[in-house]
Amino acid sequence: MKLLLLGILLSATALAKTDSNNDGNDFLDTCQHVETVIETGRGTPLEQFNLGYCSGFATGILESNAAYAALPNYDKAFAFCVPEDGVKPGQLIRIAVKYMKEHPEKLHLRAAVLIHVAMREAFPCK
DSSP, X not given: OHHHHHHHHHHHHHHHTTTOOOBHHHHHHXXXXXXXXXXXXXXXXXXXXXXHHHHHHHHHHHHHXXXXXXXXXXXXXXXXXXXXXXXXHHHHHHHHHHHHHHOGGGTTSBHHHHHHHHHHHHSOOO
């Protein structure tokens, strides 16, 4: 029963974003309004869902950067270096949303690229 419920939930999640191009416009539209949920932990079911989507997306970029940085001879020019004490998903979302609001001319680009660039600006490698 639990597996069936999980399958239904995952299918619904996939369907919820199938009309998306995953560009900056989509990420910004979805994620710029989750601030209240980040601060209070409360929101409508849709706001809670959006927070999960935004957190997962931004955390995925963080994890892919960590995997890249673990490669031998990786080029720091293409990576970002988060502080040793880490970064919370809410901070990742705020950084990404801020960058996208400040660069509307780039919103047609893939959200993953924009988030990565935002993180490189926020956390450059020394």
